[in-house]
Amino acid sequence: MASNIGTAVVTGASTGIGALYAEGLAARGHDVILVARNAQRLEATAQRIRDRHGVAVRSIAADLGDAAQLHALETELAADPSITVLVNNAGMGAAGTLEQTDPARLDAIVALNVTALMRLTRALVPGMRARGKGRVVNIASVLAMAPEMVHGVYGATKAFVLAFSQSLRHEFAGSGLSVQVLMPGATATEFWGSAGIDVGNVPREMVMTVNDLVAAALIAFDREEFAVLPALQDAALWENYEGARQALIPNLSTSRIAPRYAA
Ligand SMILES: NC(=O)C1=CN([C@@H]2O[C@H](COP(=O)(O)OP(=O)(O)OC[C@H]3O[C@@H](n4cnc5c(N)ncnc54)[C@H](OP(=O)(O)O)[C@@H]3O)[C@@H](O)[C@H]2O)C=CC1
Ligand SMILES: N[C@@H](C=O)C(=O)O
Numbered sequence: 001m002a003s004n005i006g007t008a009v010v011t012g013a014s015t016g017i018g019a020l021y022a023e024g025l026a027a028r029g030h031d032v033i034l035v036a037r038n039a040q041r042l043e044a045t046a047q048r049i050r051d052r053h054g055v056a057v058r059s060i061a062a063d064l065g066d067a068a069q070l071h072a073l074e075t076e077l078a079a080d081p082s083i084t085v086l087v088n089n090a091g092m093g094a095a096g097t098l099e100q101t102d103p104a105r106l107d108a109i110v111a112l113n114v115t116a117l118m119r120l121t122r123a124l125v126p127g128m129r130a131r132g133k134g135r136v137v138n139i140a141s142v143l144a145m146a147p148e149m150v151h152g153v154y155g156a157t158k159a160f161v162l163a164f165s166q167s168l169r170h171e172f173a174g175s176g177l178s179v180q181v182l183m184p185g186a187t188a189t190e191f192w193g194s195a196g197i198d199v200g201n202v203p204r205e206m207v208m209t210v211n212d213l214v215a216a217a218l219i220a221f222d223r224e225e226f227a228v229l230p231a232l233q234d235a236a237l238w239e240n241y242e243g244a245r246q247a248l249i250p251n252l253s254t255s256r257i258a259p260r261y262a263a
Pocket of ligand 1 (some may be wrong): 011012013014016035036037038039041062063064065068086089090091092093094112137139140141142183184186187188189190191192194215
């Protein structure tokens with residue numbers, strides 16, 4: 001029997017944050033659709049979730065960095081009225097500076113972290129809005145606010161995810177739809193090896209286990225918080241930052257040159 005709280009789609013769900021997040025949603029009673037490239041590994045995760053939680057689990061093998069495969073997935077998911085949750089989790093990074101990074105790798109980072117996330121959201125939101133309910137969870141990173149810390153283009157893609165989520169929050173107001181943006185700090189997953197970074201070189205006190213990260217993220221999912229920073233100990237630091245941004249907004253565009261630029 002189909003879940004009465006609907007189906008959750010989780011991208012990048014074969015391992016790491018996505019696999020545990022999908023399992024957490026299954027534990028809450030959602031049917032789940034898992035997306036990643038490696039079909040075998042994805043199906044192993046799907047079977048584990050089925051066995052443990054007894055919900056319906058589909059795995060769809062797709063490379064979200066490939067325009068044709070992304071388009072096929074958009075079409076397939078947009079036609080599924082059972083979808084109530086989209087978790088845009090798939091993402092990739094890199095090591096080094098802009099000049100040290102192969103341009104093809106930079107394109108792939110933008111295609112996955114930005115284009116696929118934006119296109120899947122664009123594909124699913126109209127149906128959610130028509131049905132009057134839906135949740136989008138975007139996995140950004142603390143590097144959205146600190147692109148200097150690791151890889152600038154990666155951080156910039158996560159700044160896109162944060163800004164996109166802030167704009168969706170505004171666009172969804174009063175619609176029954178909601179958006180959440182999760183900003184993990186360094187988390188021990190395969191991400192680092194795939195990016196060419198040895199996570200062992202990151203100070204241990206800065207690295208969270210993936211179990212802890214996802215456990216906190218799911219508590220925030222249940223609370224329907226907008227911005228989720230599981231590693232930030234003092235929530236007031238974020239609130240002050242966000243307060244300063246909100247204070248800027250009404251002052252950003254005026255017809256008058258600011259006095260400091262007067263000729
Ligand atoms: N780990 C960390 O320190 C942090 C991670 N994040 C973000 O969290 C998210 C998840 O990261 P994490 O779990 O660590 O990463 P992992 O590398 O552990 O997992 C990535 C997942 O995405 C899938 N994936 C990768 N490329 C593609 C693609 N082109 N198309 C479809 N699926 C793809 C992988 O499966 P497959 O290879 O089979 O496709 C895998 O399931 C990312 O957005 C990342 O930027 C944010 C902050 C910190
Ligand atoms: N995965 C990390 C960066 O490389 C992060 O997003 O913090």
